[in-house]
Amino acid sequence: MIDATQARQALHEARERLRARLPQEPDGAVLLAELSAQVERTVAQLAMPALADAAPRAGRLALLCVGALARRELGPHSDLDLVLLTEHEDDPAEVIDELARRVAHPLWDAGLRPNLLVHTPEAWLAGAVDDLTLCTELLDARVVAGDPAPAGALRAAAARRYFGEARAAFLRRIEDECRERHGRYGGTVYLVQPDLKHGPGGLRDWAATRWCLAATHGTDDLGVLQAAGHVGPRAVALLASARGTLLRLRAALQLAAKRGQDRLVFQYQELIPPLLGLLPDPGSDLGSDLGSNLGSNLGSNLGSNLGSELASHSGSDPAGAGSVDDARLVTAIEEAMQGYFRAAHDMLRYGGRVRARCQPAPPDPLPVLRRLDERFALRGGKLVTTEPDIFEESPVLAFEALALRRAHDVELSGETFDAIAEAAGTLRARRLHDEPEAQRRLLALLVDPDDVGAPSTLGLGNELRLLERVIPEWGPIRGRMQHDTYHVYTVDQHTLEAVAMLKRIARGEHNKDYPLATALHLSLDDPTVLYLATLVHDAGKAEDGDQCETGSVIARRVAERAGLAPPEVDRCAMLVAEHLTMPLLSQKRDLSDPLLITELAERIGDRRALTELYLLSLVDMACVRPGNLNSWKRTLLDELYLLTLGYLRRGHRLAAARVARPDEPEGMPDRYYSLYERQLRQEHYALAERLRAEQRRAILELQAAAGSLRLTMVALDRPGLLAHAASVFDDHDVEVLAADVFTQPTEPRVAIDVFRVGPRDAAAVGIDPETLASMEHALEQEWAPHGEPPRLRPRRPWDSGIRVPTQIGFDRDPAGERTVVDVQTQEAPGVLRRITRAFHEEGHEILLARCDTEADRASDVFYVAPLDEAAQRRLRERLERYLS
Incomplete structure (x- = not known):
């Protein structure tokens, strides 16, 4: 047995081991399992004396862990959720209260924060009828110390009452909780300051998936479930990877905050790269310099606090000669956050699919199958396949499935979604960028103005990783964020929003807001170049160098691979190279200067290219963040377009200056x-x-x-x-x-x-x-x-x-x-x-x-x-x- 002082030291050493291994170990689940095991051993050693002394008076007793510790996912500064299970409802209250105090006090003294509840099996089972937390804890609970027999009987009773064949009500409660929580925490994965636990795609979603699997199959072990055919290998791989990434980020976050923090706000985003090995470790000399640099160079109290926080980890004087500049820090933050966004997206989508497959089969016979062609059919309002393994044999057919989904306004069945997801991970799918048919189908989907929905069919193609199979350059920007308050979407989400806005303009939905853009879009006989340029306009952000120059090279490569004619390839590359030109000129230069207009017109070349550049500029500005394209920015952009168009129509002849009316200021530009x-x-x-x-x-x-x-x-x-x-x-x-x-x-x-x-x-x-x-x-x-x-x-x-x-x-x-x-x-x-x-x-x-x-x-x-x-x-x- 150990005392509280020894326990505190053991826990400190366990956290330090976690900190030391964090930069090298990519799977946070491995690290937190080790930490959880140490905490569990410590809890057992500290609690056993109290349980042994009380057993003769209070009957059979057991101390159970629930929550993150039970799932072996305890963060370095998370609370402990514990249950003291006693068999007898008539046990004297003073005896149980004294026992709870004797169990909890050594844990507090050791630096842990226990939340200790006392239950009898009957009270726990009864409370689970209305309390979802009590119900999920029945699935999580594991014995830490004491007599295991009461806990075994409790689990058996819970399985009969709430799980297995009786799981339908429990699964509905889980899905209701997920929907409510997602709405409460922003409704989207793409928040730049996410909650790692409660946000969409966060660790609570992983817990919900585990509970559904355990309630359905009696185990949440993904390896066992894959072997039994209950979960596909692709979903297992993505969920395991997402879980490991989220847990690793949570460990780094709590080490940076030195408390049980779950929301990854900007302040802590700036502290975690050194902990993840993306920058020098704060415990090193260069890490101390980083703290000094932040404290001295950021020019704010917050910057000073951040510098002190980093330097405090090293235990040394923060004054240092070296520095890590802001650009390097931002790059490291964005790399860490890209891992988060990808993991959260996979957890949200594939966790939801796994939970859906846990639902009991409907009692009624399957709906009638209505064939669409030799490969696809509709059943119960969802698209299904009539041949097994068609996507693995021919991944390009995934695009046909997406096209049918859009054409018939239906959803993919769960089985079809899973089959496409599995096929997208195969070697054959990784060669789709070399298949002209895949390029043709993606272009058709890209320019389809009737592609609506949440997600759109194009967005679903992104979720299924099909976009990056056909356009490999898309992969590096998937989930990539920009660490500032100006951009509120990840790069891929911003791009999909811009494409969706083009389609709304094409459908006339922005006729009142953007009348010029609507008229110009209608004038395009073929918008393929515009849409392809919009899809890749920010691809250069994933590489070093000027994003417009790099993006132009990428756009040329993508357009050539898509089979566009040489003049169209040139125009696509030009649009990406110049996509910041019109916003910058319209907002930063004097548009009354005729030579400015002349230079722009000659740089762009012709009316069609100017129209496409205007439309790309407009949707790019509008989709950076809500409200960014306000009326004065739009007015300036419209004016620049019209002045440049006028020059292209007139040639070098200058337009006459505007003449003020008698009741307006005269002589103004x-x-x-x-x-x-x-x-x-x-x-x-x-x-x-x-x-x-x-x-x-x-x-x-x-x-x-x-x-x-x-x-x-x-x-x-x-x-x-x-x-x-x-x-x-x-x-x-x-x-x-x-x-x-x-x-x-x-x-x-x-x-x-x-x-x-x-x-x-x-x-x-x-x-x-x-x-x-x-x-x-x-x-x-x-x-x-x-x-x-x-x-x-x-x-x-x-x-x-x-x-x-x-x-x-x-x-x-x-x-x-x-x-x-x-x-x-x-x-x-x-x-x-x-x-x-x-x-x-x-x-x-x-x-x-x-x-x-x-x-x-x-x-x-x-x-x-x-x-x-x-x-x-x-x-x-x-x-x-x-x-x-």
């Missing part, structure tokens, strides 16, 4: 008239006239707009006006989310600036009239900044500690008349104030500005008079100092 509707232009004109009539210096008008507030500032233009406005907004806790800055070339010149804003306090409803009046008053005053600008405040509370690096770029507009300054940096309160003040202090007047905030990134563009190299260097140095 074309972009102004495109960006704002006539009513807003009339309001701007009225505000400018009021400014002059009242001899004011500035007027503010606040209006509600989609997703934010629109703050219009009409002011007498003067040096440093934008910097003054940014300071006033910052002082009043008003956050600028986006800005468009224009100057009307009248005498005196009048600035018409439109800001998308919101209160910095998330709990605030809006901006009250008193605050608006105070800002207006401040803008009326002279502005003379002194000293360094105020320190950057802590950035908005989100979970990641990875800092967006400050990048400052200089470019000339096509005519060489202005310098374009592109500033990207970490978004934080006060950033715009510091940027605009730097311009003012260097003596540069901002002629046009485009400011935008997306998640954690500030992306601002400023047009100024031409800057020579010395002026660029000075401005860069001041910006970097102010933004550090």
Whole structure:
């Protein structure tokens, strides 16, 4: 026997062994089984004295483990679920209570956290009628210490009452619990901060699958079940792999958090790569440097905490000379999370299939078989095969099954799904990319506008691994995430969403939201190149180098393999190479510059390619995250398309400048008239006239707009006006989310600036009239900044500690008349104030500005008079100092 001190030391050593083996052992189930065995031995040794002393008074007693310990999946900091089983309901309560205390206290003293319940067999069986947890614990329960006879009798009674032939009600309860839980935890695998236990495809789904197997077959051993023909080898392999990945991630998560954590938030995503061996181990010297780097370089309290957390694992001074940069850390995080998404997806899909096969056979005869052809038929509203092993013999027929599923609007039967899944793992299926028939069938499925559903048929092909069999380049992006708050989908899910949106546009479902896109899609006689380019537009993200250049090479290879004609291959490669061009130009450049339009038109080449690039750009932007393609982004993209189309139609001849109506501001660039509707232009004109009539210096008008507030500032233009406005907004806790800055070339010149804003306090409803009046008053005053600008405040509370690096770029507009300054940096309160003040202090007047905030990134563009190299260097140095 051991005492609590010895037990605590033994458990510490077991956790350290787990930590040491975690980088080398890919199967977390192996590691947690070893840890669970050590914990179980420790519990038995600590509990036996109390059970032995109580047995003469309390009859036959047994201490049972349930939950994760019973399944040998206990995390390093998980709670222990234990049951003290006593036979006699009339045992004195004080005797049982004293026994429970004597069992639990040594466990607490040893550093464990036991949840100890006391049951009699009769009470446990009765409670399981209404309590699903009690029912599943009957399947999990294993004796840790004491007399095993009561537990054996209990299991036998439970099998007769709830499981085996009587399992139907239990299986329904399991499926109801899964549906409810999935809805409660987001309803999708593709959450960037998932719950490893409760989320869709998480460890709770694995537990549900095990319970269904045990209730049906009397065992949850996948090897035994495969040998008996109850579970196919492909499902066994995928489920075992998914389980091992999820358990390994959970072990790393709990070691990083040092507590029973299940939600994999950004903060902990940044701590687990060293534990998994994807970065130097925190216990090494380089691991200490990593902690120091995070603490000193991320520039936030959270970053400091992360650095301290990593350094604390090594037990050494966090100050180090080396470092692991953010890019390397992000790559490691994304690799770890790709493993999670793939595992969760497999657990969700194949676990659900295994549970479905556990359902009792219906009492009625099988529905009538209705043949569709010599290979396929419908039975009970589901697609079935009439020949065994047809997919293994000819995997390309899986695409015929998917096409029939879509054509007849039915689901695959469980047996058909399993057969395709098994065949997708064969060597013959891995050669599908060389089969022209497979390429033809995938293209037909890809461009089918009527492919709807959740999942769509194309999405089901992804789940069954058929896409990566025909397009091997798809495999590396399956389940690949991007560790930031801008992208909320994995790369493959984002891509499938983009293809699905193209199909909705083709069906006319976005006619009101995107009328131009709808009309343009209708004008395409063959959308194959567009859809194929959309399918592979982000394939370059899985490889090193520029994603557009790499993606273009991949697109060319995929298009050639698909049998497209050489001009179509070229166009597909071009679309992928340029898929970021139109969004970047429309949001970051002056669209009233005719030379900019000329360069784009000559770069794209013809109207068809321009139309396809516009549609790809639109769906790519829209499907990054909900709400990303707001009205102003769409307006700018539409304007860029129409201007470029106009050039392609006219050749080199320039279009006439737009002429303002009498009640609109005159002399403004074309972009102004495109960006704002006539009513807003009339309001701007009225505000400018009021400014002059009242001899004011500035007027503010606040209006509600989609997703934010629109703050219009009409002011007498003067040096440093934008910097003054940014300071006033910052002082009043008003956050600028986006800005468009224009100057009307009248005498005196009048600035018409439109800001998308919101209160910095998330709990605030809006901006009250008193605050608006105070800002207006401040803008009326002279502005003379002194000293360094105020320190950057802590950035908005989100979970990641990875800092967006400050990048400052200089470019000339096509005519060489202005310098374009592109500033990207970490978004934080006060950033715009510091940027605009730097311009003012260097003596540069901002002629046009485009400011935008997306998640954690500030992306601002400023047009100024031409800057020579010395002026660029000075401005860069001041910006970097102010933004550090």
